[in-house]
Amino acid sequence: MHYVSTRGQAPALDFEATMLAGLARDGGLYVPERIPEMAPAEIAALAGAPYEEAALRVIAPFTGEAFGEAALSDMIERAYAGFRHEARAPLKQLAPNHFLLELFHGPTLAFKDFAMQLIGQLFQAALARRGERICIVGATSGDTGSAAIEAFRGLDNVDVFILFPEGRVSEVQRRQMTTPQEANVHALAIEGDFDAAQARVKDMFNDHAFRDAVGLAAVNSINWARVLAQTVYYVTAAASLGAPHRPVSFTVPTGNFGDVFAGYVAKRMGLPIDKLVVATNQNDILHRCLTTGRYEVEGVVPSISPSMDIQVSSNFERALFDVYDRDGAAVAQLMEEQKARGGFALSQGALARLREVFASGRASEEETRATIARTLEATGELLCPHSAVGVHVAEAARARDVPMVTLATAHPAKFPDAVEAATGVRPALPPSMANLYERPERATTVPDDLAAIQDLIRERLRR
């Protein structure tokens, strides 16, 4: 199995090299040369199967020769052993034909753990075999950072630098990143928003001398392995609702488009997904784009769902690659336009092809708060604000005869202020995090300046 860049100019790589590379050297994102398909009988066999078995069946065809099946199976077992729910990704019914897929039972209370716990294992196996060390630099709007730190803390062949937007993550998210005391963990508060942080990370990958000198690696959904691991829970959810014999739709709270793109991969593998509904908060560039055909970056406006406060949505590039018939030059030109002019117009054909798969909607702050309150009252389920954006959009988008699954992407206790303001109920952290507020914090504030951040990283690596 080989992977190609969405901008068409980087060499094709196998799975392990793709995972270690992160961003392609032409600035693009890696995608599989072809998507392996699952036969209907294979999908049906996963109904009720343990999550780990489904993960092995979904992931193995993408990893090729990189890991033997037994080794991959062991890594998957270890990755999910620390989840607090036996089903890993349980489905709960909210209303007739509307289900919630709870993705927050991992160690850091967000869906990121599904991929990060696994790629922690995959990285360690690859690095041990190669005798290499890496320097992870990630950007986060709150959840990727804590999940990455949890997966890589304390490893002696990995340094983890996480750029989070200063003052724009919840206190729990910040403390999850600033309280680990291991020397290989570096929490950096950038004076800018998530888009700035992600742009600086991509700048570092595009500075090939720096990239090679420090052994740069990616844990954002820049890394194909992240997207791949997130594909699994679409398959388990659909199979338990009757796939392949019954279509299912998903509503996905969306920011960087990685999670919903994982759903798209599942659809391409043969999962009978009717619609993938992109749910945005007031930072609604994706909803506007799917509505008007124009992708126009506006300034990020902070919201009560801060992890989705994103305007430059990295993985949209992967979807564009497909709807532009895998024409890397066309995608590179759109990305250039976005960088130079802050936006681009989709061709009519590309827009039509996107709309065949994706629908979209947006939730205002008020609608998000009202959904948290209403859902608690009607179902007893306490939603985090991101999941509430999803539920609000799903309620408008769902068809009577197709089950809708809304992804619950984080635990409400990560956003206690917003949840309490909406409901009067302050969600408690799980016991493992009970003393989070007492632990000492450690973070360095950095300007939104590439050279300054690179200097800091070089200096920390020299110590």
Ligand SMILES: Cc1ncc(COP(=O)(O)O)c(C=O)c1O
């Ligand atoms: C809690 C939560 N919900 C939703 C999202 C959006 O996911 P994506 O960026 O993959 O679109 C994020 C951030 O990634 C998140 O942390």
Ligand SMILES: N[C@@H](CCOP(=O)(O)O)C(=O)O
């Ligand atoms: N919401 C994310 C933003 C980064 O997304 P990623 O999937 O590309 O890592 C976060 O919480 O950090």
